[in-house]
Amino acid sequence: MTTSAATKTVLITGASSGIGEATARRLAAQGHRVLLGARRTERLAALAKELRHGGAPAAHRELDVTSLDSVQAFAAAAIEEFGRIDVLVNNAGVMPLSPIADLRIAEWEQMIDVNLRGVLFGIAAVLPQMRRQGGGHIVNVSSVSGHRVDPTAAVYSxxxxxxxxxxxxxxxxxxxxxxxxxxxxxxxxxxTDRGGSAEARAAARAAAEQLAIPASAIADAIAFAIDQPANVDVNELVVRPTAQG
Known part of the structure; x- marks a missing residue:
């Protein structure tokens, strides 16, 4: 683990697996203080314990990004634990893919609640504190599907x-x-593990097995943006496999 004067307190949603977990590992290795949030608290507890054993200040809280109360409590825990909030990584997301004609309305609502409302709640929970501090950084994890639309991904996009x-x-x-x-x-x-139509889920898994890059590649991009000087704002990073069309 390395430390520097630029050590920051970073809140990460969806930190129990994938990009969130990889980002927690990457930032903790740099000496940042991390607060991990997700619904699967057993995974969070194990990860936070591992990071602390490596010398990183790490804590975890149960988090449901679709609940404003839960997200506000998460932000309050960061203040209680570390005294400030420097960075929020809005990473939690779901992707149940299906054709619109399938009318999987409950899954549409879930995507809106997690992928959009959850991001808004995260911003609402941390922005006042960042304003009081005179600075902060909000990192929103989107997708290449935020740049293009493909069949079965219309609502997700x-x-x-x-x-x-x-x-x-x-x-x-x-x-x-x-x-x-x-x-x-x-x-x-x-x-791609949960929800959506069986056909769309199978297609997404097959593509991922052929093309997918490790979650650590996205964690590296997030770390790059966070570690820039305060007067440098990296607004957008698109990170995809070289072979992805």
């Missing part, structure tokens, strides 16, 4: 396009809070 629009609006309104959108391509994660 809609939420990710919305994250990009929201992030750009926040960036334009901010002079002391940095805003970064990170858009991963096929990445090894659990996104």
């Amino acid at each position: 809609a939420t990710k396009f919305a994250v990009a629009a929201l992030s750009e609006g926040l960036r334009q309104e901010s002079r002391d809070v940095r805003v970064t959108v990170v858009s991963p391509g096929f990445t090894r994660s659990e996104l």
